[in-house]
Amino acid sequence: MTRPLTAETIEGLFDIASRAPSAHNTQPWLPRLLEITEAGARIRVRTDAERTLPVSDEHGADLGMSLGCWVEACAIAAAEEGLRLRELTVTGERHDVTLTFLLAPAGPAPAGDAAPSGDGAPAADTAPAADAADPSDAEVSAGFSIAEVLTRQVDRGRLRRDTAAVEAAVAEYAALRPQAILDRTAHGEVHRQEADDRISGIVIAQVPEAIWVKAARYAQSAPFEPREAFDETLRWLRLDDRDPRYREDGLTAETLRLPRRAARLAARLLGGDEAPDEARDRLRDMLVTAGAWSTMLPTFIARRAPDRLALAIEARHPSEVSAERWVLLGRELMRLWLIFARHGLRVSVESQLKDVQLPAAMLADVLRRTAPARNGGKPVYQPFTAFSVGRSTGPVPRSPRLR
Incomplete structure (x- = not known):
């Protein structure tokens, strides 16, 4: 300097x-x-x-x-x-x-x-x-x-598949982090190296579309059950673009691809923190239904869904992973997403797939089955992120920031 x-x-x-x-x-x-x-x-x-x-x-x-x-x-x-x-x-x-x-x-x-x-x-x-x-x-x-x-941006809209670019991006990441375990299974290929305790051996695998859709259907209502989880999610929804917080934080109607008129109507329906339970329940049902359809739309419309990736570490449960390790995994995830962006790709995060027990187990099973055996047995994996990745099909709105 x-x-x-x-x-x-x-x-x-x-x-x-x-x-x-x-x-x-x-x-x-x-x-x-x-x-x-x-x-x-x-x-x-x-x-x-x-x-x-x-x-x-x-x-x-x-x-x-x-x-x-x-x-x-x-x-x-x-x-x-x-x-x-x-x-x-x-x-x-x-x-x-x-x-x-x-x-x-x-x-x-x-x-x-x-x-x-x-x-x-x-x-x-x-x-x-x-x-x-x-x-x-x-x-x-x-x-x-x-x-x-x-x-770098997240794109919650429709993504167009480009498996070749995804493969190239994962290979570039592997070259940057040669000490990580990398199981790349998009076409049955497996590239495995020695584990590094600093990042606990990251595993990257492509999830077959049939398994992804099935897991997504199970997980779709996850942000809304129990009721406390729905209220927590609702707190970060910015549905009315006239809300002062709309340009600061949370998930805006624009980034969620919600039409302005429909988003404002939903905001009025809820009426703030004191909204009646029946109004919130009605909105919750609408979001669950809409989410289930949005999960399947890429397949119905494009006939070819974007690539679906899951990343995992060797662990039996999230409670076994320390805060230090989560921070290190976040650094690695940021690097991977930046490399995707370098290749003209964007991601759409599906956190509920790793947060809900059954879908997480389905992803872990894919990882376990595709990974080679070690020391006489298969490792046990804990997914820490799941996302779609592909090329954006239109302009991507910017998410707001406080600073």
Whole structure:
């Protein structure tokens, strides 16, 4: 870095990082510059308790991955300023997580740098210091650009299949992260390498369309059952474009591809937090029905659905995965999605497929059956994301941001 590191520079990095994806577009991060010294800028990121999803994200998986996406976006932006992210430490669990890290001038990390656990003692599940324990980690982040962070988008509309581009993107990701386990099964091919404990051996598999549709039908009502989950989802729906929050956060009618007139009607029907239960129940039934049809429409209309991918790690249950690991997985997910965007592809996330027990088990079974046996048996996988990926068929609306 050729110019002095200032608070304004750090605030600019925070603005760029705010374009990171998050569950329901909650943007649950609260970054703060603690100090600037000769070593660099010390950053702390806390969780905003008002922007968590305690019902639908019980184990804090989506929260941790959202924070990881934010960290990766910040690291990419910092790299263009000649800075490297070091000493990443994750403390807390579930919905109360704090991250600290140093943005230091690029160069060799001081010998002996390591990320301590919350009590100062080394911990097996604490994320290692990026750029210290693994210098290639900073190189991966530096391989992307701010422009790529700012132009990446989720597309909840219709996606056109391009399996060749998906294959090329996954291969590019595999080249960046050669220490990960990568099972790529789009055409029965399997590429497997040694596991890396830092990311717990990510597995990528293409889910057959018949299994995906069946799992999606089971999962479609997941955001609306139990009632508390529906109310939680409803809190982040921005159905009326005259709502001041429409340009700040949440899932807008535009990004959800809802016609303006229908969205405003639904907003009036609900009438805010004090809406009668029968009105909410009626809307819930409408959303479940509409969601079931939207799941099948790509197949009916295009005759060829977009590629369906699931990513997983070796674990029996989300409760076994630490907050540190969720953050690291979020960083990897951000990198993968940026590579998809580099190939002209966009994703449409279907979180309910991994959040609901039966659909998650169906995805895990696909992963287990396609993965080669190891040590005399098949590994047990826990899906941590599922999404469609393809080419957008029209303009994609921008999701709102607070910053």
